[in-house]
Amino acid sequence: MHTVTLIPGDGIGPEVTAAAVEVIAAAGIKINWEIADMGITALEKYGTPLPDEAIASVKKNKFALKGPVTTPVGKGFRSVNVGLRQALNLYANLRPVKSFPGIPSPFSSVDLVVVRENTEDLYAGVEHNIGNVAAEAVKIITKEASNRIARFAFQYALEHRRKKVTAVHKANILKLSDGLFLNTCQAAARDYPDIEFSDRIIDALCMDLVLAPHKYDVLVLPNLYGDIVSDLCAGLVGGLGLVPGANIGTEGAVFEAVHGSAPDIAGKGIANPTALMLCAAMLLDQLGETTAAEKIRRGIEQVIEEKIALTRDLGGSSSTREFTEAICRAIV
Missing domain, CATH: 3.40.718.10 (Isopropylmalate Dehydrogenase)
Known part of the structure; x- marks a missing residue:
């Protein structure tokens, strides 16, 4: 038992x-x-x-x-x-x-999987007030956590006969933090040659999901984006x-x-x-x-x-x- x-x-x-x-x-x-x-x-x-x-x-x-x-x-x-x-x-x-x-x-036959990094990003909760006029939150992205979640996504795809993993990011603007996440996912992808890999900027992905969600299979995302996108997908x-x-x-x-x-x-x-x-x-x-x-x-x-x-x-x-x-x- x-x-x-x-x-x-x-x-x-x-x-x-x-x-x-x-x-x-x-x-x-x-x-x-x-x-x-x-x-x-x-x-x-x-x-x-x-x-x-x-x-x-x-x-x-x-x-x-x-x-x-x-x-x-x-x-x-x-x-x-x-x-x-x-x-x-x-x-x-x-x-x-x-x-x-x-x-x-809105759609029929949607079948996708959201894999969200769970331990860091803005959800690390590192924030503080700047006097009484502002507040600041620290976005934490590490190579270790990014590699771990990327390999989880690829391994899941492999074990469940999924064909494609898409890394989601905003590396065009957040070149260091989201850039690190994207680069780490790209490196992990090289160890899974049988799984197709692509990447998508977060805002473009959201548009795609409400127009053509069938384009996607397994999504891997940092914490905050993953939280938002998983609820968006539930709406589909x-x-x-x-x-x-x-x-x-x-x-x-x-x-x-x-x-x-x-x-x-x-x-x-x-x-x-x-x-x-x-x-x-x-x-x-x-x-x-x-x-x-x-x-x-x-x-x-x-x-x-x-x-x-x-x-x-x-x-x-x-x-x-x-x-x-x-x-x-x-x-x-």
Whole structure:
């Protein structure tokens, strides 16, 4: 039996994590879940949103399934997600983006992967005030981190039979920082001759993605660009509620939905758990339970395509519970 850390989070987090746990069980996989608190619930209990106990649990178990947590805007505590990634050196953020038949979206048959460097860039959080008239943030790009994420992207492409990796940057303006990222990706590409390599300036890429996303396969980006582009890509297939994510390091991985905690609908039983269910499938892949992972994906696709039970954001009227039960039936 596998032991995995379960982080329910806050807002709708406990509801969607419960649904994900249920579909894993329906797929026939037994997991010993070790519960760990993060976010607002942890702040109330431990006096910190990212307690050492939770970090220790993930370090021990190597894998975690995590619900969304609230991050205050412009005040309050720092992002728990950023802190967790840095504490565990989860250097690669992986977000597969794939169209769902039956979901209205700008494009059909989108199938691309966003690989985002997770530990540095402006998200390193090195910022300070300049008197009371300005603020300054430091953009940190290192050769080591750039090489690590580039090789992660190429290796992922190789292992998943992807054909092309595109490095995304603004090296025409940021010649030293983004220039270093681009040059490092170009050097890594030489070790993967079977994978086509290209690069694209970030603003041009964004235009391309809303005009012709099928041009791209695997995108590798520095932290800030990756954060923005991954949400843009989610919009191409119907929204954040349909896209999974994983934060992967050398010693473990945390699987989490890319959407927020949606406190305005928490406890109402109407949240869409699809994204975290897909995260659960990614977790099972990492655990070697690939057959069960595919069962979950097929079950979700069937329920959505046949409109068996859709939550409100998907155009239906079903509750989180009804949607989850329908997927469990489809899995079996």
